[in-house]
Amino acid sequence: MSTFRQLGIPADLVKGLDELGIITPTEVQARSIPYLLKSGGDFVAQAQTGTGKTAAFGLPLITKIDPKAKQIQGLVIAPTRELAKQIAKQIFRYTKYYGEKIFVETLTGGEPMEKQIANLQRPTHIVVATPGRLLDLLKKKALTLIHVKHLVLDEADEMLSMGFKKELVSIFGLTRQRRSTWLFSATFPDSLQTLVKGSMHSQPEMLKVDKAHVVNQNIDHRYAVCGKDEKNEFISEFLDDHADERGLIFVRTKAGAIALGRQLEKFGIPVDVIQGDLSQRERDKVLRGFRNKRTRILIATDVAARGIDVEGLSFVIHYQLPEQFEYYTHRSGRTARAGKKGTSIALIDPRERKKIAKFEEALGVDFTEMG
Template sequence: MSTFSELGLREEILSALADMGYETPSEIQQKAIPQVINSTDDLKAFAQTGTGKTAAFSLPIIQQIDPENNNVQAIILSPTRELAVQIGDQIQKFSKNIKGLKTVTVYGGASIEDQFRKLKKGAQIVVGTPGRTVDLISRRKLKLENIQWLVLDEADEMLNMGFKDDLDAVLEATPETKQTLLFSATFPKEVEAIARNYMYNPAEVEAGTKNTGSDNVSNEYYVVTERNRYAAIKRIADINPDIYGIIFCRTRRECQEVSEKLIADGYNADSLHGDLSQAQRDSVMQKFRNKNIQMLVATDVAARGLDVNNLTHVINHKLPDQNEAYTHRSGRTGRAGNKGVSIVLVTSREVGKLRPIERKIKKKFIKKDIPSGEEICKVQLFKLVEKVKETEINADGISGYLDNIYEQFEGLSREELIQKFISMEFNSFLEYYENAADINDTRSPRERDDRGKRRNDENMTRFFINIGRKDNLTPPRLMGLINDQNITNNVEIGQIEILDTFSFFELDKNFETETIDAFLNNAPEFEGRNVNVEITKKRRSGGGRGGDRRGGRRDTTPRGGRNDRNNRRDGDFRGRRRDNGAANNDPSRNRSNRVQNKSWGRKRD
């Protein structure tokens, strides 16, 4: 095991590292620091999140920089402002004993005038987000013609966020003689393309194996229905009373909705996403680092700036859009030698999507059952007992009240006193989970159709939609169209049937009205056609060998269209029954199609 002094770092840096508690370099630091100090070759470095990449590229730059030259000598690009701020702060701590060395961090959401002034005073190192960096270059406030080092940190995420054009613009403003250092947690083909196009014969170092998960992280999955995703999160939190983790959502809207529900249900939670101002983001992150927030609900991008080493759990509310993103998410836990758990909530039809992730991380997911109410109550009860046992007694503070307290409890046995105390603290919890249902999705394949849903599910409503194969409609595109209407959070989509000129889909029957209203008021279009959605009758069970698919007669009596709107306003949510002809007739020709989004929050476990 080497030490930082053996890596060739100067005394000023070593003393700063000692003050920060750094004792031995991580694997990526041991490999990258000597390479950058002793060679001018470009470097391509792989390291998982939380392995010390910032020190790996910044320490050798600080070692070689000229503090007497006020020109910008190093530019470090980061995908998010949080991560840029974090890198800038770290570099300032590493270089605090080197007189004259200045670092400036530039990013959107902050005063550009302040950044102008800081750059004008001179800085050897600039850390920035791609967008703001390009802005400063175009305004001629940031000059990079003399830089010696260009660092692309989290290169994979910069590409995922669409910064390729910005990267091109920054590289055009830099000299060919610079040393380019590319650091990434994953190396998809897009990052390899950056290396080919922007780097010359780069050296390569790895800490761990490319695109694999951490050995300290247990990867688990729970099979749920769409309507039970949030209930599953609550139960996972309740079975882990000491949970300290991040819940990842794919969109800002999902992020906000999940966090609001958790807060309303009494959980110590908050959200972090792109709609927050910089001051709000800083406040949330600081509270989370201080453990004033137990669960942080975040989008992938917003969480990139978090540097927390003792997270117990990462929960994937839904699978990320790209498999590589799972590595980033799970890498937030199991850091600094600690153990962690990465949990994925999937529906039955999504279980197959875990296989390519397993191949990517070279680890198997472990199937877990969502805990029952009885299991949760047992864990919470003994957690309460443990908390009472560990409570320190403030004898001086309570001594004046004890005589009266003893008098009040006179006549109660030890057993009765304990039972009363536990009941007072625990009754509400017991009542909440009393007779709690099993929310694991344990249906067998025979109970599902080819889209993974129950056949003839009485909990689903069947809808007609006036677009089909001739409009280039596919099941994924139809699901996307439904989700775009923002009908409600996590509405369950059932069977989908695509025909030539029209189609059918099923949704949770609890959201019939919201679905019709959503399509009526949003007036969506698809491939240039106005979209019309109406409620139809269910297919008869056992009606021959799939007569619907083979062109047989279909009962498509729709209800709930535009002409039925006044009826719904009068309280008859079933709508008027209308005979629109056989299935081959397109009901949309007689009416246009609009729908509205209502957020009808229903509390349920």
């Protein structure tokens, strides 16, 4: 098993990783970092939530920055405000012991634009942004991308599914002088393949993580057979039995998430619900309470949960199995972070047993039935 130093990461960055408890490289890190450090050319990698992709591109990106040049040299694009803030925070943490200071700025919606414009007057080496806010600030001439050498797209498939194709094409056009494009994505739909072919300078290095490494190996996958009316009772009993643990419950629809939240509160279980109808202010309040451990259980829809990364979650419960295999990986990847173990529980009705077999085959995992 390689270490980060063996992969080529400088000792002062490794010191920062050690302090964060990031000791052993994940599969995507071990296979991405050497290429990105040495070549730094165009690169495409499959990387699910929870596989350590931020370090996979963040560490090499730091080494590509010239601290003496007070210009934006690295640009990271993420689909959501939460993910962008998490990426920026991690990159900042990595640089704690790193020679000369690397300055990182986050540009997302939901924050005062005037404050972001003022912050951009300071030296900035790396910008982490959501597509819409970045283009809004460019229109106001609050920043320039003419010195960007390295462009990173994280969760590129999510950005396309959220309707950001036009914005991404604009960003590619505004960074034509870049030396490289690094793209990380859980899936590669035709629309993303077309975008890659039309926007990268050269044939990219491709990394396809074996499916056995796509799903976090520290997750215990289980399922429970429940009738429709039995699911709430199962969840209530499970939460009572695991009263000291925190977790996420995924529901397919907004209405379903709200209804489950009300039902669990009737059982005396305090929960919060995050779904697409919340305003940014309401969403921030819910997430702040969850991160600060004021709330133990969070109920979420797949869309509303994009970008959520909270440490210390012991379990994920799937109120219904998702429609796509990739969504299961995204969901379950919220637990077992930073080398810890976690549990992913799918609640199914008796007719869905065949679905479990399909998920096992597609994801290379084994599910255990709960008694």
